[in-house]
Amino acid sequence: MALLEVRGLNVSFDTPEGVVHAVNGIDFDLEPGQTLGIVGESGSGKTQTALAIMGLLAENGQAAGSVNFRGQELLGMSAQELSRVRGSKISMIFQDPVSSLNPYMSVGDQLVEVLTHHRNLKRREARERAVEMLRLVRINDPQQRMRQYPHELSGGMCQRIMIAMGLLCQPDLLIADEPTTALDVTVQSQINSLMAELGEKSSTAILLITHDLGVVAGLCDKVLVMYAGEIMESADVHRLFADPRHPYTEGLLRSVPRLDQDQMMNLNTIPGNPPNLLEIPEGCTFSSRCKYAWERCAEKPALELVDDDEEAGRRYKRCHLEELPE
Amino acid sequence: MKKARVLDVKDLSVHFRVDTGSMFRHDYHTIRAVDRVSLRVHSGETLGIVGESGCGKSTLARAILGLIRPTGGKVLWLGEDLTRLDAESLRKKRRELQLIFQDPSGSLDPRMTAGQIIAEPLRIFHPSMARVQIRERVQGMMKLVGLLTDQINRYPHEFSGGQCQRIGIARALVLNPRLVVCDEPVSALDVSIQAQIVNLLRDLQKKLQLSLIFIAHDLSIVRHVSDRVLVMYMGRVMEVADRNSIYHRPAHPYTQALIESVPIPDPVRERARQQRMLTSEMPSPINPPSGCVFRTRCPYAIDACAVSEPKLEKDEHGNRVACIRAGEWRQEAEKAAADAEDGPAAETDPQEPGGS
Numbered sequence: 001m002a003l004l005e006v007r008g009l010n011v012s013f014d015t016p017e018g019v020v021h022a023v024n025g026i027d028f029d030l031e032p033g034q035t036l037g038i039v040g041e042s043g044s045g046k047t048q049t050a051l052a053i054m055g056l057l058a059e060n061g062q063a064a065g066s067v068n069f070r071g072q073e074l075l076g077m078s079a080q081e082l083s084r085v086r087g088s089k090i091s092m093i094f095q096d097p098v099s100s101l102n103p104y105m106s107v108g109d110q111l112v113e114v115l116t117h118h119r120n121l122k123r124r125e126a127r128e129r130a131v132e133m134l135r136l137v138r139i140n141d142p143q144q145r146m147r148q149y150p151h152e153l154s155g156g157m158c159q160r161i162m163i164a165m166g167l168l169c170q171p172d173l174l175i176a177d178e179p180t181t182a183l184d185v186t187v188q189s190q191i192n193s194l195m196a197e198l199g200e201k202s203s204t205a206i207l208l209i210t211h212d213l214g215v216v217a218g219l220c221d222k223v224l225v226m227y228a229g230e231i232m233e234s235a236d237v238h239r240l241f242a243d244p245r246h247p248y249t250e251g252l253l254r255s256v257p258r259l260d261q262d263q264m265m266n267l268n269t270i271p272g273n274p275p276n277l278l279e280i281p282e283g284c285t286f287s288s289r290c291k292y293a294w295e296r297c298a299e300k301p302a303l304e305l306v307d308d309d310e311e312a313g314r315r316y317k318r319c320h321l322e323e324l325p326e
Numbered sequence: 327m328k329k330a331r332v333l334d335v336k337d338l339s340v341h342f343r344v345d346t347g348s349m350f351r352h353d354y355h356t357i358r359a360v361d362r363v364s365l366r367v368h369s370g371e372t373l374g375i376v377g378e379s380g381c382g383k384s385t386l387a388r389a390i391l392g393l394i395r396p397t398g399g400k401v402l403w404l405g406e407d408l409t410r411l412d413a414e415s416l417r418k419k420r421r422e423l424q425l426i427f428q429d430p431s432g433s434l435d436p437r438m439t440a441g442q443i444i445a446e447p448l449r450i451f452h453p454s455m456a457r458v459q460i461r462e463r464v465q466g467m468m469k470l471v472g473l474l475t476d477q478i479n480r481y482p483h484e485f486s487g488g489q490c491q492r493i494g495i496a497r498a499l500v501l502n503p504r505l506v507v508c509d510e511p512v513s514a515l516d517v518s519i520q521a522q523i524v525n526l527l528r529d530l531q532k533k534l535q536l537s538l539i540f541i542a543h544d545l546s547i548v549r550h551v552s553d554r555v556l557v558m559y560m561g562r563v564m565e566v567a568d569r570n571s572i573y574h575r576p577a578h579p580y581t582q583a584l585i586e587s588v589p590i591p592d593p594v595r596e597r598a599r600q601q602r603m604l605t606s607e608m609p610s611p612i613n614p615p616s617g618c619v620f621r622t623r624c625p626y627a628i629d630a631c632a633v634s635e636p637k638l639e640k641d642e643h644g645n646r647v648a649c650i651r652a653g654e655w656r657q658e659a660e661k662a663a664a665d666a667e668d669g670p671a672a673e674t675d676p677q678e679p680g681g682s
Contacts, residue, residue, distance in 0.1 A: 041516040154607050184378040185543060186604045189587035211517060214589025217596040237593045255521035257550035259588045262570060266525045267550070270518035273486045 001071070002029035003172055003205050004053070008065035011048045011057065011229075020277045022048040024229040025065070027303075032172065035199045035206040037220035037237070039213060039252070043274050045229035046209045050175050053207075054092055055082045070172065088118040091166040095178040097158035101150040107161055108146030114168045133164045137194060156187035163194065167204065175207045180215065188215075195219055213256055217241060222313070225249045228275050228285040231303055232319070236312035245306060245317045247290045250324060284319070296320040332537050333367040333390070333505060338399035340382075340389045340561075346612065355612045359385040361561040362399065364638070367505065372531065372538040374552030374569075376545050376584065380608060382561040383541045387507045390539070391423055392416045403505075421451055424498040428510035430490035434482040441478035444468065444496045451501060467496040470533075472526060488519035492526070499530065507539040512547065524551055545584050549573060557581050560611060560619040563638055567645035577647035579624050579655055618649070626655035 011023035023045040030036050038046040052063040055074065067074040069090065074082065086092075094100045102110055111130035115121045121129065127146070134142035137160045150158055159179060166174050179195070180188040196219050199206055208219060216223055216237065223240050225233045225248060233246040244250040254268035272289040275281055281288060287297035297320060307315035340360040347353030359382045367373050375383045388394045390401055392408050401408040403423065408416060427433035434443055444464045448455055465475045471492040482490055491511060498506055508527065512520040528551060531538055542548050548555055555572045557565045557580060565578040576582045583604045590596045604623050609615055618636050621627040628651065636648045649655070 041518060156607055185545070185587045186378060186583060187607065189589070190604070192589065212589065213517075213591040214596065217591050217593040218589050241591065241593050252517060253591065255518050256591050257521075257524070257546045258591065259546035259549055259573065259585065260590065261550065262573075266528065267521035269521040269525060271522070273488065273519070274516075 003032045003034075003070060004030040004207075005068040006049075006053070006066070007068070009049065009052060009067065010064040011045065011052050012062055012064075013058065014060045014062075015278075018278050021280055022061075022229055022277060023052065023063075024280070026224075026226070026229075026231050028224055028231070028234065030173070030205050030207060032205055033199075033203045034222065035208060035220045037208045037210060037216040037223045038226060039210060039216055039223060040226035041211065041274055043228075043277065044226040046226050047177055048229075049226075050092070050177055050207065050209055054086060054090065054175065055079075056092075084118075087114060087171075088169040089171050090173045090175065091169070091171045092175040092177065093159070093162045093166050093179050096182050097155055097162045098150055100162055101158055103150055106147055106149055107153070111146070111161075111165055111168060114165055118169050129168065130164075133168055134161070136167075137161075137164045139164070154187075155183050156190060159183060159187075159191055160194070163191075163198075167198070167202070170202075171204060173205050173207065175209070177209045178211070179208075181210070181212070192218055213241075213253060225252070228280060229277065230285060230318065231316070232286065233315075233317045235307075235315040236309075239307075239309075239312050239315060245315070245324065246319050247292050247321070247324060248286050251289075251291075292321055292325060294320075329368040329370060331366055332369050332404060333365075334400075334402040335363060335365045335390060336400040336402065337362045337364055338386070338389055338401060339363070339397045340385050340394055341397040344612065357611045358561045358614070359611070360389060360396075363558075363561075363563050365556055365563070365566070367537050367539060369504075369537055370531070370535050371554070372540055372552045374548035374555040375539060375541045375558060376543065376548045376555060377558035378543060378608060380560075380611065381558045383558050384509055385561075386558070387425070387509050387539065387541055391420070391425055391507060393425075421447075421501045422504045424501070424503040424506045426491075426494050426498050426506060426508045426511045429514055430487050430494055431482055431485075433494055434490055436482055439479050439481055440468070440473070440485070440493050443482075443493055444500055447497060447501050463500065464496075467500050470499070470530070471496045472522075486519075487515050488522055491515065491523050495523075495526065495530070499534070499536075502534070503536070505537045505539070507541070509541045510543070511540075513542060513544065520547070527551065545588050557584065560608065560614055562619055562635075563646075563648060564620065565645060565647045565649075566638070567643075567647075571643055571645050575643050575645065577641050577643070577645040577652050578620075578649050579626050579651075580620050582659075583623075626651055626658055 007027050009023055009026050013020040013022060026049065040046050051057050053067050057063060063075055108130060112123060112126040115126035115129055116123060131142045134145060139145055139160055180191050183191060192215060199219060210216060220237045223235060223237050224231050227248050232248045244253055251270040255270060257267055270289050275285055283298040283300050287293040301318050301320050303316050303318045305314060306317050338360060339362055342357045342359055344355050344357055345352050346355055363386055377383050385394060389396045396409055408419060441464050444467055445460050448460050448463060468475050473489065473492050512523050515523060530536065540548060540551050549569050552569055554566060554568050556563060559580050564580045572581060573585065576585060609622055615622045617632040617634055621631040630650060636650045638646050638648045640646050641652055
């Protein structure tokens, strides 16, 4: 059985302008030790998916469907039960590391608090574990860092501490929402290789949310491509990059400027803008921006199984086209 | 083909005085945000400037445009030194030199319509221009940057991020400038929108014979749009070279490190890629390292690097590089790579002891 089974997840928000449908019926499984990437543009619903799993939606948000974690239904769980799962079995790291840490507490106290709260450890044991964990995420001089406050540390250092905190209780699932977006490129690559190493060494499954296809290429086993709150394509990472089957995936891959490209060519673009989530268009949500759109696209395509390979697993896409034109 | 030089920046420095003292005692330090930077831009050319946050790239842009008074050096625009102009003559010169900002919606006045925003420079510089003429020119600009002319009376919040950036571009181009400085113009946008704006800038450059200075932290975008690339670190120029040399023959270890830290969107190549990561993080600009500022993070640093600051010199491929080991470090790197293939080398700790 999968570690995490998400079925028919819907997230909507009541706003003065009307109901915003941020996530519209998504299904996916995450196996133990696996790294799953969710990619898409801003507003595609990737962050709201993660927040719904964690039970951290904003007050005007509602989640429907099912989120099954190790046989336990998370949606509709009481706040008390949820907080027992969060932090110990599932943890999350956010985009902005500096503001995710408590500015009034030393780094050490924040790390120790996690263990005394979730694991009932004595302070002393907890300190030892925390120092050990800081070493694991390659923080030098951890004793000294434990005494410091977040403002004394750089963004990259704070993100390492967030990762250490996320892993303290050896969770089964780590959700990372754009963990390197706010960091400089050189620091980004340090954090990414740290995540890759953790993904390989530990049995923790990682749900990685990002817009950076380069990061996905380096870290993930499987990828979900989201658009307007729906899954457009899901596949093994190698298959997805080598042979995208959905026009949106293809468009995303081609619009990234590549450092190893010698010719100064015009980038391929996806024309237009993502749809307004207050009035999601009928039919295929991507059709207004799709260069291959035809009559059938007025009818909503279903997410269909297109490939079931023993090695690469199942592959789904939501498109009427059998194959993308050359 | 030799093109006319439009901008010639010579030894430009911007120093800030900061007080790190307590409530009772001042403790002044000088931060050299930009330190003796020289660069040239030719007519119709794009110069890319790349570096990590805090390297001084935005300060450099503002000093070139006269938005910050430089501490020293010259900014020669068509032969005239902008740093010696008084405020009024400098303001008049701005017609020819324009700026596009990073945050597309934050740099537009929320209480002005798109049409008013684009028309504002015209009203300021050509106060006698007729309303009809202004309207015509604004509509022309909107078409040029890919906006619909019936959106002229809409407010910034009614536009998406990409469209706001188009308005910002139209505003910058409405006076027919010759040089446009783009400060991280696409880093706040989604990839698909990013590509639209990058293509737009390049088309406009060809159509209008613009010179561009394109500032970004993302080397792949900078390489994509630029003819030449300048790499900055802690206010100093590390390397300047044309777009192909900078990628195929980086002459400075920092350029090499930047190239290595960009992830490649291809799982096979990304996973096979060799990474020599930069050790630790950028040192404090209040107390920069002696000699070469990059030496504390440089895998090839030797004792001599601490002695004097390296000058920018031309190497055999025409890259201009500030590194005393420019000719040697690559051989050392190749040897290390060959050794690593022969047998498992001892794993090095990527964090340098004592660094923070």
